[in-house]
Amino acid sequence: MSVRKVKTAVIGCGMISSIYIRNLSRLFSVIDLAAVCNIHREGAEARAKEFGIPKAMTIDEAAADPEIELAVNLTPASAHYDVIKRMLLAGKHVYTEKMFTTDLEQSRELVALAAEKGLLLGVAPDTVLGAGIQTARYLIDTGMIGKVTSAQVCINRNQALNSEYFRFLRGPGGTLPYDVGIYYIGALLALLGSVTQITAFGNPAPMHEPQAAFLNEGAEPWQIPGLNTVAASLRFECGAVGSVLFDGNTVGAEQHGFTVYGTRGILKVGDPDKFGDPVTLILPENAPVQMPFTHGYDGKNMLGEPAPYDHYGHRGIGVAELAWALRKGRPHARLSGDYGLHCQEVLQGMDIAAETGKAYETLSRFEMKGLRPGYYSSMFNGAMRGDAEASLME
């Protein structure tokens, strides 16, 4: 089968761009990574040279290039709204890293703009399309745990300490719920569907005295804005209830938790920040069983030579899934703008519920189709076996 590849430009050449550029240029037959762009041209030129990408461009050049069909936005969240709007107005389809934007109204506007212009808009995290979460989704959809009754997720970090190294965490969107909780909310929603009501309590981050002198010379103490520890209860449209705990004010020894309960069994889901953390099925009167993956893209390097950014896994599946929707003319049924908007509304709803002491009723809804099973994603005799990518086509 031959398919006209989707000419794609990556915008933003920072830390996460290495794995995207590597994967988009080599892993998916539907993508032609034609250009990389950055606010400073030198950054783009360096990445283009490093990965053998034909063109380094400015954003203006990418917007004006009629060949570029799809823009992959890897800029910091504070730049997302401007970059996405710019590309949509230039007639490009867009896939953006999380968070969608830093303001729900802006995200609503962008979803409406994409719809008005007949363009596809996709939103990370695409870890939810990885082997772990898709296997969990398949087990739920095929009735292995019966009807879902409830779920709980939790994650902890010392976010203020981390913000010494990652400076962008000191600004809006730097709290644990937005920086990391989004992977948990994204996966929870991918498994259980839309949330209708939220109640919550929360605490801000402490004022942080910098500890690493060589990184923070002369820096005054700072405080990450927003609620950095949140405990929330969610009611899902499917009838299930959920419990969420994000604690960014404790130590960095991560104790991640993700459990889905049903009328017939329980699923222990792996770390949703990874593509292939194990899924364990617990049925009464049986020992817990770690399930084989029913889907591909488990995050392991498929390309042979190890690279320093391998731990970022299969980032880029969401871009390929969007590109297949485009080429097949099918609905963009997974990481849609509606999904991104709902994830953002749930996180923001937790803040609002905690601040007002009242239940927050969500306005947005989304639908997400599970991927068709297809788990071969290995090299065979020098060529990539296509089952995993085939699962992204329909």
Ligand SMILES: NC(=O)c1ccc[n+]([C@@H]2O[C@H](COP(=O)([O-])OP(=O)(O)OC[C@H]3O[C@@H](n4cnc5c(N)ncnc54)[C@H](O)[C@@H]3O)[C@@H](O)[C@H]2O)c1
């Ligand atoms: N670093 C991670 O571990 C990680 C993981 C997953 C997702 N993300 C997300 O990916 C995005 C990028 O993260 P990062 O860690 O690579 O950030 P980064 O700060 O390392 O890189 C951002 C890049 O975007 C460029 N840039 C900034 N504004 C721009 C603009 N207006 N136009 C064009 N280029 C612009 C900067 O020059 C820089 O090269 C963020 O949304 C982040 O949340 C990061």
